[in-house]
Amino acid sequence: MIDRRNDIPDGEFGGDDDSGPPIALILAGVVAILCLIFVIQNGEKVTAQFLWVDQEIRLWVAIVISIVLGILLDRLFSIWWRRTRRDDD
Numbered sequence: 001m002i003d004r005r006n007d008i009p010d011g012e013f014g015g016d017d018d019s020g021p022p023i024a025l026i027l028a029g030v031v032a033i034l035c036l037i038f039v040i041q042n043g044e045k046v047t048a049q050f051l052w053v054d055q056e057i058r059l060w061v062a063i064v065i066s067i068v069l070g071i072l073l074d075r076l077f078s079i080w081w082r083r084t085r086r087d088d089d
Contacts, residue, residue: 039063042059042060043058046058
């Protein structure tokens with residue numbers, strides 16, 4: 001049977017019984033914890049270069065900036081993709 005709310009077959013991504021958190025939420029939590037561990041373990045100083053600016057920063061700062069930029073790019077692409085698909089309909 002197909003769940004008409006989002007076209008996901010029953011039993012996938014958390015199931016029908018709503019007895020626990022969805023699998024996507026659990027995976028997001030695991031990825032967030034792995035990112036946090038990665039950031040904490042990388043505290044040495046590095047030289048970051050952007051355009052004409054050279055700055056010595058902690059490696060974890062560069063990692064966090066990269067993660068935030070990646071999230072922003074994903075959101076912008078998702079918005080663009082949804083608008084493109086909506087305009088095609």
